[in-house]
Amino acid sequence: MSKFSLQFKDVSFSYETSNKSILTGLNFDVKEGEFVSIIGPSGSGKSTIFKLITGLEETSEGNILINGQAYTNRLGKVGYMPQQDLLMPWRTVLENAALPLEIKGMKKQLAYGKVLELLDQFGLKGVEHSYPSQISGGMKQRISFLRTVLSGSNVLLLDEPFSSLDAITRLSMQEWLLSQWEKWQLSILFITHDVDEALFLSDRIFIFTEQPVTKFVEVNVPVSRPRKIRDIHAPAVIAVKEQLIEQLRVKVNL
Ligand SMILES: Nc1ncnc2c1ncn2[C@@H]1O[C@H](COP(=O)(O)OP(=O)(O)OP(=O)(O)O)[C@@H](O)[C@H]1O
Ligand SMILES: [Mg+2]
Structure with a gap:
């Protein structure tokens, strides 16, 4: 059943x-x-x-x-992914993706470690220190999705x-x-x-x-x-x- x-x-x-x-x-x-x-x-x-x-x-x-x-x-x-990607322009890819973990109270370094492990699978390796304005629309969607998955x-x-x-x-x-x-x-x-x-x-x-x-x-x-x-x-x-x-x-x- x-x-x-x-x-x-x-x-x-x-x-x-x-x-x-x-x-x-x-x-x-x-x-x-x-x-x-x-x-x-x-x-x-x-x-x-x-x-x-x-x-x-x-x-x-x-x-x-x-x-x-x-x-x-x-x-x-x-996990909720709104139509607007809601990425914070002043945060890097890494900092944006780690946000839900930080909100849950996870220590910054631990949260970053978790995100870094996943970036490759989400096609985002190498852009972790870029800002949203510096990456493509598809990449922004993948960060939003990664963030949604990290909601657990x-x-x-x-x-x-x-x-x-x-x-x-x-x-x-x-x-x-x-x-x-x-x-x-x-x-x-x-x-x-x-x-x-x-x-x-x-x-x-x-x-x-x-x-x-x-x-x-x-x-x-x-x-x-x-x-x-x-x-x-x-x-x-x-x-x-x-x-x-x-x-x-x-x-x-x-
Ligand atoms: N905060 C709000 N206060 C009052 N009415 C609202 C509010 N948000 C949406 N509505 C109304 O509720 C109805 C449904 O809105 P909703 O956003 O769920 O539509 P939708 O199916 O998602 O439309 P779309 O395909 O355009 O995104 C609409 O008539 C809208 O004007
Ligand atoms: Mg709608």
Whole structure:
């Protein structure tokens, strides 16, 4: 029987400053080791879901469980990579990457040692003393991701992490992400606007089309792992892609 890394149980939410309901009675789960993407129109509530999971916002009703547990304070229980990389321009790559460990109270030298051990695997060897302005967009994303992994959680939330990258860099980052996901045995919830990206990466895709989000359409991606990018051109996947685009188009026509 598979275990759950993340569960939403009848979650409702509206921002305090507005009476518009964003989620009502929402239920979903992410299983251990699963890669799930959320796709949906702008303003449909995707990032809000991440703010709820991280504890930046509190549910109006319902429960959120992380690894089967309902915490009263969820801050720090999951790794969260926001769309903006949030690297501090005055800190070097090394200092930026070590931040979550320092926040946890680890001594600076120990934290730096841990980061240095990992830099190579993240394709960042040799740039540890560079500043964010001196490195490429793909490298910045990898530092953010390294920092997210160093949070120590098996549950990662990635909010459109590759949207600012060019197509080629993006593709290599997607392949790289899948290799990291396997290696660290992570459970990932991933927000994207890109149908092909969702198909290549995910086990399941949630399509948000209603507001407030109550129910959503869910599709399974019929491709085994490990995957190659050409796999998403298989007829079975194209059928899923058409279904996905159809769902999203319905919303735009309203
Ligand atoms: N702090 C806030 N206070 C009040 N309303 C908010 C706040 N943050 C977001 N909203 C509203 O909540 C709704 C959902 O926003 P959210 O950021 O979750 O959308 P999203 O699906 O992530 O969109 P996008 O694809 O553009 O990133 C939007 O109508 C937005 O205007
Ligand atoms: Mg968003």
